[in-house]
Amino acid sequence: DDGEMVIKFSHVTNTDKHPKGIAASLFMERVNAEMDGKVCVEVYPNSTLYNDDQVLEAMLQGDVQMAAPSLSKFETFTKIYRIFDLPFMFKNMDAVEEFQQSEVGQDMKEAMVRRGLLGLGFWHNGLKQFSANKPLVAPTDAAGLKFRVQPSDVLVAQMEALDASPQPMSFSEVYGALQTGVVDGQENTWSNIYGQKFFEVQDGITETNHGLLDYMVVTSVDWWEGLDADIREQLSTIMSEVTTERNAAIAEVDMENRQAVLDAGGVIRELDAEQRQAWVDVMKPVWAQFEGDVGADNIAAAQEINAKH
Amino acid sequence: MEVILLFVMVLGLLLIGVPIAVSLGLSSMIFLLAFSDTSLASVAQSLYQAMAGHYTLLAIPFFILASSFMSTGGVATRIVRFSIACVGHMHGGLAIAGVFACMIFAALSGSSPATVVAIGTIVIAAMKKVGYSKDFAAGVICNAGTLGILIPPSIVMVVYASATDVSVGRMFLAGVIPGLLAGTMLMLAIYIIARIKKLPKGEWAGWGEIWNSFKDAFWGLMLIVIIMVGIYGIPGITGAIFTPTEAAAVASVYAFFVASFIYRDMGPLRNSDERISLLRKPQAVVTAFFHKDTRATLFDAGKLTIMLMFIIANALILKHVLTDEQIPQQIANAMLSAGFGKIMFLVMVNVILLIGGQFMEPSGLIVIVAPLVFPIAIELGVDPIHLGIIMVVNMEIGMITPPVGLNLFVTSGVAGMPMMAVVRAAAPFLAILFVFLILITYVPIISTYLPTSLMGPEIITN
Amino acid sequence: MSLPDDSQGTALGRFFDSVEENLIAAILGVMTLITFANVVLRYVFNESLIWGLEVVLILFAWLVMLGISYGFKKTTHLGVDAVTNLLPSRGQRVAALLSAAACFAYAALLMKGAWDYWAPFAALQPTEGRWFPLGFTENTRDRAFYMTDQVPMLGILRWLEDAINYGDSYDKLPRVVPYFIIPFGSALILLRVVQASIRIIKGEQASLIVSHEAEEDVERVAAQNAQEE
Numbered sequence A: 001d002d003g004e005m006v007i008k009f010s011h012v013t014n015t016d017k018h019p020k021g022i023a024a025s026l027f028m029e030r031v032n033a034e035m036d037g038k039v040c041v042e043v044y045p046n047s048t049l050y051n052d053d054q055v056l057e058a059m060l061q062g063d064v065q066m067a068a069p070s071l072s073k074f075e076t077f078t079k080i081y082r083i084f085d086l087p088f089m090f091k092n093m094d095a096v097e098e099f100q101q102s103e104v105g106q107d108m109k110e111a112m113v114r115r116g117l118l119g120l121g122f123w124h125n126g127l128k129q130f131s132a133n134k135p136l137v138a139p140t141d142a143a144g145l146k147f148r149v150q151p152s153d154v155l156v157a158q159m160e161a162l163d164a165s166p167q168p169m170s171f172s173e174v175y176g177a178l179q180t181g182v183v184d185g186q187e188n189t190w191s192n193i194y195g196q197k198f199f200e201v202q203d204g205i206t207e208t209n210h211g212l213l214d215y216m217v218v219t220s221v222d223w224w225e226g227l228d229a230d231i232r233e234q235l236s237t238i239m240s241e242v243t244t245e246r247n248a249a250i251a252e253v254d255m256e257n258r259q260a261v262l263d264a265g266g267v268i269r270e271l272d273a274e275q276r277q278a279w280v281d282v283m284k285p286v287w288a289q290f291e292g293d294v295g296a297d298n299i300a301a302a303q304e305i306n307a308k309h
Numbered sequence B: 001m002e003v004i005l006l007f008v009m010v011l012g013l014l015l016i017g018v019p020i021a022v023s024l025g026l027s028s029m030i031f032l033l034a035f036s037d038t039s040l041a042s043v044a045q046s047l048y049q050a051m052a053g054h055y056t057l058l059a060i061p062f063f064i065l066a067s068s069f070m071s072t073g074g075v076a077t078r079i080v081r082f083s084i085a086c087v088g089h090m091h092g093g094l095a096i097a098g099v100f101a102c103m104i105f106a107a108l109s110g111s112s113p114a115t116v117v118a119i120g121t122i123v124i125a126a127m128k129k130v131g132y133s134k135d136f137a138a139g140v141i142c143n144a145g146t147l148g149i150l151i152p153p154s155i156v157m158v159v160y161a162s163a164t165d166v167s168v169g170r171m172f173l174a175g176v177i178p179g180l181l182a183g184t185m186l187m188l189a190i191y192i193i194a195r196i197k198k199l200p201k202g203e204w205a206g207w208g209e210i211w212n213s214f215k216d217a218f219w220g221l222m223l224i225v226i227i228m229v230g231i232y233g234i235p236g237i238t239g240a241i242f243t244p245t246e247a248a249a250v251a252s253v254y255a256f257f258v259a260s261f262i263y264r265d266m267g268p269l270r271n272s273d274e275r276i277s278l279l280r281k282p283q284a285v286v287t288a289f290f291h292k293d294t295r296a297t298l299f300d301a302g303k304l305t306i307m308l309m310f311i312i313a314n315a316l317i318l319k320h321v322l323t324d325e326q327i328p329q330q331i332a333n334a335m336l337s338a339g340f341g342k343i344m345f346l347v348m349v350n351v352i353l354l355i356g357g358q359f360m361e362p363s364g365l366i367v368i369v370a371p372l373v374f375p376i377a378i379e380l381g382v383d384p385i386h387l388g389i390i391m392v393v394n395m396e397i398g399m400i401t402p403p404v405g406l407n408l409f410v411t412s413g414v415a416g417m418p419m420m421a422v423v424r425a426a427a428p429f430l431a432i433l434f435v436f437l438i439l440i441t442y443v444p445i446i447s448t449y450l451p452t453s454l455m456g457p458e459i460i461t462n
Numbered sequence C: 001m002s003l004p005d006d007s008q009g010t011a012l013g014r015f016f017d018s019v020e021e022n023l024i025a026a027i028l029g030v031m032t033l034i035t036f037a038n039v040v041l042r043y044v045f046n047e048s049l050i051w052g053l054e055v056v057l058i059l060f061a062w063l064v065m066l067g068i069s070y071g072f073k074k075t076t077h078l079g080v081d082a083v084t085n086l087l088p089s090r091g092q093r094v095a096a097l098l099s100a101a102a103c104f105a106y107a108a109l110l111m112k113g114a115w116d117y118w119a120p121f122a123a124l125q126p127t128e129g130r131w132f133p134l135g136f137t138e139n140t141r142d143r144a145f146y147m148t149d150q151v152p153m154l155g156i157l158r159w160l161e162d163a164i165n166y167g168d169s170y171d172k173l174p175r176v177v178p179y180f181i182i183p184f185g186s187a188l189i190l191l192r193v194v195q196a197s198i199r200i201i202k203g204e205q206a207s208l209i210v211s212h213e214a215e216e217d218v219e220r221v222a223a224q225n226a227q228e229e
Ligand code: NA
Pocket: B105, B106, B107, B108, B109, B110, B111, B147, B148, B149, B150, B151, B152, B153, B154
């Protein structure tokens, strides 16, 4: 409407099924209802406006105000978030949540301020599982296979630790590539595995819970600081309430998607403690490579929280 | 309302002879500056990202390059010889062979004008020699050449897939049956006309000639096998080897290899009409990469890529502006609330594309129209692959109708006839394409059967 | 420094033509080879050049951004001449002049956008103003830290670290390098559009467009046909 300040929120998923899309839609509804006449949020889903790579540049340029890329997209801004990509860093989503809510985690939202970005909240997607076109039980099963990974140093190192071959590939091509066998496997969360129907074209999914896929809602520092204090306050409150609400629901969403995979005939392989430990033993050494980037004290803090869960 | 202004501006600029790309880009920039608060920097970003951010579109330069090596490398001539050996003896044989050759070349090349140039150059002259009228020859080739974008690989399909995020592999498969069907319809029509008008028939040269010409064309025909096996694999033997984009790059390297070292119609092993053995000139293994023929082919393909991508990139800028103003949603809502059913919607899409096709280059048109109609199609339960094939067939028709018809221009040049004469010559066959369009629109299974049975139903994840 | 126009025949003009033509050919050739190499590496050796895809996409952008200006120089961009062909010659000239003006506006706006986009990556200041550059802004946060995803840093570009990145080392190629083509390509487009417009004003050239993509091939064929008949 006229006279309202427009906030463009650009993301890359659907609006009603993907955890990020749902959260963005909820944020839009609440702001548009509660701040009617002052602020209007417009959501641009499905990469229609920008993809994850371009959106941060556009944000610094002032062409878009909010986005929620996955944490590995911030690599060039600060390497500290690599802690979230490191394999087996967090025991479960409760540990992730507690870490992000801790002082260490909250400080991380401001890690990019000098580069011009401010974190408004962490949004969960969930823990990642491996899938491939042959059964994966022991980590040696992954050796020699080609896995599509996001182009991040940590994820590349993780696949190399498994003796697997990391392959860069745009997300929209993954289904076709798995189906036809151009690549053998991939890693993703339950909601992506179900949403993108990867289970249809894989032998099965191994429930490794080995990594984390989370997002950070970001905004431009310059834009944010130019807002009236009361508007900023109100946006902050709504954002944090939406974040709490959707993050609390993530375990349920994850389980729904996991069940949906089973219902649709997908095969899920669970690992017993010993089998899982074998994966940990192979992949955990990757931590040492990136300890300098993420800080030994941060790793220690995460492990302390793990111990409680 | 402002949107209408935008489209009027595009059209106005087009008609006074501003390059298509500039018409799209300038209108978008003016609109953006006047009606939104997005910066000019975002236009520069969109332009660069049109290439750097669209993995799928990368198939375009590679398919163009493969096609260039195929044409310069003498593959077209061999395909024509093989086609004549197969069907040349029938009534209207040479014309039917021309269509057949266009179909084969279409399976190597992603573009329709390229198909007309490659095949038309040889066939039209040959047809005139044995007594066909120039008009008839031009009409046949002008139409058959449009199969270049329907039979995979296809640049227009790549653009559609990129604009809507459907799988290129699926689109390619979907084009196979419609492509064969359209080709068959054309050949049948020619046969009937030939019987009525008593058109010349060629000599049956025997199975020996079929075999010999096949052997001669074999290395070119192998490219079809390489592309198909590479993209889809052979069940039980190998999985796929590459993505459709990579397939195009592999095809280019293969075509270069065949042209330079097997056919030796270009490169260091060709000495006017003589073919030099690689054994006598082993350094050719290296020099072929830098030979002036190779460079010229690369340059030609590069130039064509630039021409197309300049338009596509600016169409993407326009698309960005439309998205920025949330126009697709408004149009979708308007159409959905108007209560259109599936059929009415598809008819509207056909009308929009047929009109648009009169003024725009196909890839640019698809970049703009596909995102506008795609969400509505999904909402109405239209299969995205089916929609894609409908769009491609519309683009085929656009190519042979005035005022802007790429195939018309090319045919008029290749045949050395005035544009209007080509338009008249193409008209009877245009009727066949119209019947074909109706068939494709109402019978989705023609398009969806192959991809669905080989790759399962299309998933819509957005 | 003054760049030459393409007045056919001058040695310098031919030199620039051949530089551009060889660049276009070379970029496309390298793109093809890298992509091909990655297929072979993956299928045969189970390896990959992790930077391969990104580099090819960058080269794709370079190919086109460099080539657009060449297209203006050689008048190879596609347009619609169906309507202008119906006009009397005076009308055609007016249309050509208007069309040149539109191309100039496009190139000038693009140039401003290109600079504004690129400058922060090079630790430079973008311009003020919405339509026209009205001087440079101050205190725009620079984006010189911004690196590509996977392209390795080149040793010969290490000087950039001191020049624009406060001495911080780059572990990947900074985006300022691939993005350089944006202002550079735009500047070339502007130059070629101005030169083409001058030719149109002088009456040395009739329009800025060709009507279809295979015009040159067709001319070649037509020439052959003429010889045979
Ligand atoms: Na084709």
